[in-house]
Amino acid sequence: MQKRLVSALVALGLGLTSVASAADTEFDQYVEGLKAEARENGISEPILNTAFDGIEFVERAVKADKNQPEKKLTLDEYIPRAVPAWKVKQARDLYQKHKSVLDDIGKKYGVQPRFIVALWGVESNFGRLTGNYNVIEALSTMAYEGRREAFFRKQVMAALEILDAGHIEPQEMKGSWAGAMGQPQFMPTSFLTYAVDGNSDDKIDIWKTQADVFASAANYLHQEGWNDQYTWGRQVKLPENIDSALMGIDKDKGRSLAEWESLGVRRLNGTDLPKVDIKAWLIQPDDRHGRAYLVYGNYQVLLHWNRSHYFALAVSHLADSIR
Structure with a gap:
């Protein structure tokens, strides 16, 4: 949105100062729209005044979003x-x-x-x-930028609800360029759904x-359905003739460990799989020559947290290292 405005103004022959001023004005107008929506949602005027006080369009947040690493490591x-x-x-x-x-x-x-x-x-x-961006400023920027406006606008409203409940002061609500907050990096909507008071002080910090x-x-x-009777899965060794159509985390691709063993899947050291009655999914995130894993329902829960296999496997391997 902002880039379209700037381009139009340049085409009209306006100088850079005028372009920046017009862009700032449009962002300020957008913020007024956010405030109006928040008022309709019952957010108090003092919180709105404090939360939006002095916020500006944060170009580096947009750049961070657009310049995420493209090179994929194995x-x-x-x-x-x-x-x-x-x-x-x-x-x-x-x-x-x-x-x-x-x-x-x-x-x-x-x-x-x-x-x-x-x-x-x-x-x-x-x-x-944990990030040092003002969360309201970062989320408002990302909503205004426009590519995922509905998502980020919803996050702005959720963040304001958190502030209105008194869990944290506006100036202390810091997070990533995308608005992920605190030590578990919850988005505001995740905070409202999952965050709890662990020390019984009537605040969620x-x-x-x-x-x-x-x-x-x-x-x-x-x-999200975690079962502490089981772990997340394990790295496995595959037979050369395994059908790639069997792989994936779709619901219908889950099979018992006994079934996977009958198809030639073994522990990484070549021994039989555990004799446990549990459904597992076969994944090979890189390619047919990369690491292969049998993963359980708990791994699916980790994917709910972050849809990246790389994230879920990093968490899983670190958890195994702690054990």
């Missing part, structure tokens, strides 16, 4: 980078440091604590990398309160 390249030895050590140390809280939360929500720590590590490097971070991550997994 899993053999990616996993060692995503789960290096130093991160494994930190994950183990932090697991022990917070073991009492993690165990309580794990029991309450039916989630193995090692997966909570692994998500924490992959999403934000254990809370160290996924930015600084680790009990809330852990409980919110666990609640997400629980609500």
Whole structure:
């Protein structure tokens, strides 16, 4: 939208200063539309005034969205980078440091604590990398930019609802260029659906309160169908003649481990698969020469969190390393 406006103004012969001024004016008008919608949704005037005070169009957020890395690493390249030895050590140390809280939360929500720590590590490097963008400003920018306006506009409204509930002050609501917030990197709508008060202080603080971070991550997994009686899956060895049509995470492609074994699938070391009655899906995210995995329902839950196999496998491998 903004680029179309700038192009039109340039065609009319206006200078760059005039172009920038016109673009700023249109963004300001768009923000007024966001405020009007928020008022209709019941957001208080003091929150609207504070949340939108001084916000501007953030060009670097749009650039970050458009310039995401195009080169795709293989899993053999990616996993060692995503789960290096130093991160494994930190994950183990932090697991022990917070073991009492993690165990309580794990029991309450039916989630193995090692997966909570692994998500924490992959999403934000254990809370160290959470983003420094003003969330309302970033989301308003992305909505105005227009390619995914409906999605980001909905996120703006959800973020304002979080502020109106008093969970965090507007100036402290920081996140990524896309508006992913706090240590678990929840989008605002995910916050409203899954975030919980882990330390019973009547606030949900996924930015600084680790009990809330852990409980919110666990609640997400629980609500999406996590089963703590099982793990996520395993890397496997395939026979050369395996039919690629069998692969994928579609519902109808799930088979028992016994069925996969009858098709020639084995553990990575060549031994038989576990004698467990559980449905599994065969995936090979790179190509026919790359790593292959049998994954369970819990892995499907990780894909609900982030639809990337690379993300889900990084979390899974880190969780296994903690164990």
